[in-house]
Amino acid sequence: MQILLFSIIFYFIKKLALHFLESHLPKLKGRHQSTNRARTLNTVILNAATYFLYFVYIYVVLSLMGVPVGTLIAGAGVVGVAIGLGAKELITDVINGFFILFENQFEVNDWVSLPNHSLAGSIVKVGIRTTTIKAANGDLYYIPNSEISIVNNQSRQVRTVNIDLPMNHQLPLEEFETVLKNKVRVLEEKYASLLAGPSELIGPIRSNGGLDQAFAYRIAFQVVNGEHYRLEAKLYREFFLDLQQNDLLLPNSIYNK
8 A cells, every 4th residue: 555655646746847947958058049949958957857757656666665775775786886987988978978968069060070080061960879960972970979089169159251262373363363353252142041140362382281382362251150061062163163154264164275
């Protein structure tokens, strides 16, 4: 009868506790916190609360049945140490997973690169033990969280796209710059929703790292997160076509007439 009575009381306590957490967790979401991260944290907290409540329930029921719970826990501690030594990497994965979640290092759909693994891709799933990353070619990588030590999250800041146009040594520079300035104004209006700030004509720079005497003309665009790869190709195409139409040929280019 004691076990039955406690089970009934426990059922209502669990319902009330989980309902309280579900109704108050959304309020804990920060102003700059995304929906994906909030959902992940809410799931982790609810699962932890559920496991804790069931642990209390089992502990009380066993005590009511006269089972020496303290002795069992002491014995389980010895076994736990042995298991823990064999599951060291698993524990490290879980601990690092919690740090990743609570520090908000990255979240679903972020584009990240892992220098230690020479890997870059989009975050598909952030788990407690592993993180799933989808590379540009579609390959899926399941990486233990303990192996994620250095992360470059490229979705958290404005990206600078440098357009380097090779310059012909016989090129009329002033005419070339005039065409570029006019084209930049047109592109800023055309791609206004993808640009995060004003563009800048940097000017001539040494191409190929300065190893030869060739020069390129650099134009810097400030691009919003996640659009730099696609927009870079579009910008190069726009400039090539415009220079071609103005008979300003690029050296060794397939776009020359």
